[in-house]
Every structure is written in C-alpha cells, then in structure tokens.
Amino acid sequence: MEVDKGKGEAEETRKVAEADRDTVTLKSSDGKLFEVSKEAAARLSTVLAGMIAGGSIDDNGTDLKQIGSEALENVVDYCNKHANSIPSAALISSSISFNTAPFKEPEEWERKFVDRLSHDALFDLVEAANFLGMERLLDVTCHKISEMMKGKSPDQIREVFNIKNDYTKEELEEIRQELAWAFYDD
C-alpha cells in the first residue's frame, strides 16, 4: 500500500494543502520556507494558534524574524514527530510508570530529538520554543539544558554558559557557609 501511494504522495499533499490549506508556511529570519501541519502548529504553539485564528498567516510564508532557519527546521521537525507519536504518547501516559513527576518527563523520542542537537542548536531551539509559546517543546529543551547543569561546579557552569563571575572571594565564601548543607558532597 505504501509503495502505491508513495509516488504521488508529495503531489497529493500539495494539492490537499492548497485546497484545504491544512498546512502553514513559515519563513525563517534568513528567508527559508518551511511547511508544517496547521493542526500540529495550532496545537503545539499558542503563538501560531493565535496567528491562525487571527488570520495573520501569510500563504507566501509567515515571517518569523526572530528564528533562524536551523531552529525553525527543528521546530517543524518536532511538530511533525509529535503529530506522528500521538498514539504512543497516549499509551505511555496510561501505562504504569514510576518516573512520573508532576511535569511529564521527556519521552524516548523527545530525548533523542534534543540529544542529537549541538549546544548552539539547542539554545536556539529553546528560544524559538519560548518565542512561539510551545510549552511542551520548551519543557523538553529546558529539561535537557537543566541536565547539562547537573553536578557541574560553578566554574564549569560559567564556562559552558559563558558567564562572568561577578562575586568577590569573600562573597563566595559567605554563600558557601550560608548554604553549607547543599555542599556536603564536595
């Protein structure tokens, strides 16, 4: 069945898209165009949902000047993957899982999705998710960044996140003493 359908699929998708407009075209800051399912975009992004509802979607590519093409490609990729994984997501949430904190842990595919990203790509994506109001993607990317912080010394954190130490030695010692309980493992 897939083989029969395969050839004409792209053509067919475009026709359907043009007729029913079930996709939206997004334009990155550097002018590249990406197409994403309207349904997924509206479901996963509050900002895109608002634009679709408000009719401010441009058929020739809605300008997203704040988002570079690499980040936007990842956003679109995430939307498509998310749309495809709905059955498994439902299955997972109803099955018995021990590791279910109040905010849902990333699923396997989401973990893989963010793991393959470079440092810069991850930070671009988290900003794009924040800008587009994509709660779940923001959660998953923030979770990944938080994992990168775990167990690192302040110096390592400053290096990875390019932060300048603006404390004096005395201040650092003061904080260490005040929060001695948190430094047991050192």
Place this chain on the structure above:
Amino acid sequence: MDSALQENVDQSEHNDPLAVGNDGVLPTDVLRDVLLHLPADELCRLRLVCRSWRSLTSDPIFAKAHSSRHPLIVGLHMQPRPIRRGSRGFDVHFVDPFSGDIVKQVTTGRAWDVHKLSTNHGRLCISADERYDPEKNRVLNPATGAITMLPDTSKHENESTSYGSSTCFLGCVPSTGEYKVIRIRRRHERRNLVEEVELDYHIATLGGDGNNSDAGWRVMPCPPVDVTVGSLGRAVVKGVAYFLLDIPHWPAKSDDILEFDLDTEEWRYPALRGPFTSHNISAEDEDRVWESFHLANLNGCLVGIYNYHRRCRYTDCSMDLWFLVDAYKELWTKRYSLQLASIAHPCGVYFPLVILDDGRVLIWVHGGVQKLKAYDPRTSAWTNIPSLVDNLLFSVCIYHGSLLCSDTTMD
C-alpha cells in the same frame, strides 16, 4: 544563515551575565524555566555562579513555583548507629518522592521514634510525647537550618500529677506571620485514691520570624468538648487549627469539627459541621460501613478523610476526600473517592499527603508496611513510588514550604 549567526555572535560580545555560548543570550524567563527543572540542593549550589542566578533562585515567587513542581516528603530517619545504648539519633530527611534523592538532611540531635513532625507555613515542629522527652521539642526553619527550642515544660507540679500521652504542633498566623505551638497533654490527677484524667491545653508564641521563642507556655482556653490528641485528628489551615472531637464517632455519627483561631486564641462557636451533618446526608449506605474519620491540610485546604469498608468485607476499603470550600456556609465538596481494595493491607493506614499538579494524589501507607503511592483519579490506577523503600522514614508528612526561601509557603 551565516549572517544570522554572525549577528548572534555579535550580541554575545558584551559581558551579559546570562550570555550563553556563541549564540546569544538566554532570556531570563527561559533561564527560569530551565532552573525550575532542578532540585533545591542543586539550585543552592548554582547560586555560586553569579549574582543574577542567586537572586533569581532566592525569589519567593520562583521558590513557590519550584515547590509546587517539586513537592518534598519530610520524615524522621533513624541513624544507622545508636548514639548511646538504647538511643539512636534521628535526622530529618527531605526527600524528592520521584527521584528518591535526599534533597536535604538536618541532624536534630537526640530523638527517638516517639518523635513526631508537624509542618505549617514552611516550618517544622519536632516534638516528643511528654512522657519520654519533654525538653527536646523544637521548631526547625528548613531553609536556614535555624532551630528554636520550645519553652521548657514545667516539672510536675506535685506528686499526685503525672502526664500521659501528649502532642505538640505548629501553626502560623497569616496576618502577623507569627508562629504558635499548641500543646495538648493528658494529665493524670490522683485525688483520694481516684485517678482523674483531663486534657490540658497550652500555647506558646515563637518570635515574628519564628526563630526565637520569647515566652513560655500559656494556658489556653479549654474547648467545650475535649479534642483528639492524635495527629490524624487535626489540621492547621490558614491560621485556624481544626480538631476532631474526642468522642467515638461510631456510633455517635457526628463529624463535628472544633476550630481554634490562632490569632485571637479563641475557640469558635458553634462547632463546624462536617460534610455529612452539614449537608444532611448519611455517611453510610447499604454497602459501606464508616470506619474512621481524619483531617488533613491538602494543598492549603482543610480536607475530611472518610475511611470505609464494604459490609462484611473488611479488606475492601475505600476513602472519600471532602474539601471544605466555605467554612462560614459549611460548604463541603467531595473531590476524590479512592478505591483502596487493590492496595489494602489489613493494618494499613492510608494518608493523603498532597494533590500533585497533574491531579494525582500522593498517599502515604503506613502500619505493617511503609509505602508511597500515587492515585490517578482519571484512571483509578495506583502507582507505586518506590523511592522511599530504602529510606525508612517515620512520621512522614509533606513539607509545606520551600528550601530555597524561608518566606515561601504552599498553604
């Protein structure tokens, strides 16, 4: 694309404290979201990174958001080796129920398994039964680690007086921020060879910051009917201490609740009627027999916990949780009805600790076994939270506060 990247590189040239990698600046709201994923101890370590990270993680609003995402179980943990013969030390453990990690532990000095914890508005009261250790009762501020000893108990006034079981617990007066501790003791008085037992009620005020107890115990007015001494029969919510009456609920079939205002230090009259008497419905039906009635502070709400078993089938238990919606109108609503049959243990006590953000209820099971379970009302499914298996805790409760900031409360 190259030019876009170049722009970002340029942006990160100024030494913004939040500058990230080579691709610009992580906005503060994103950084906040990232940090909300980390446990409290990790966040305290990250305060060494820079000033802005410190102020962000010390902010009461951040701390509140954090504590609702990372509820902490608090309990007493027996140290593996006895301090001296017959006496083991206990630590207070703050445990993330989902990871099982001990986020913080505080050594409280000598304590026995007779010690009880109570928590309100970010503070913990560690107290022992009067008979065993009357002078080691204390209040802990977990965020700062400060410990306040409660006023000494006056020695027995005379030889004919002795004390039986007792209880101490803590409450905060919202309008003043004062912390008060209520102590209820069972006093045995021998008069002419006859022993009379009475409850005596005392109250002590801690300093405004809860860090020094400036005054001793004061005699509290007596309630019209004695209240229960056990910890399951009371709860403190928003400056009011609620008590069950010390009468057998079966067959009295009363679910009246006495209210003590911690601010004015007065009992309120008449008694608050529980859901059944106020809504004029029968507690039992043909199928279910009412077993016990407890009170709890769940997410800052007074909750009546009704335990049932199926008629003639004692292991087929269920539990209803009634939330007090409006104390003046005596309006209650039944938000949860839990089937315990699948997890029932013959001598287990099931105590709800907190409603999680996703609607599940965390239940502490003790007596016989100690377990933490989560109940999902949408699927009626129980989940074991196995994190506490290797960490035996006594007197478990949910911590109503944040380790990040001592001004934060979940009430």
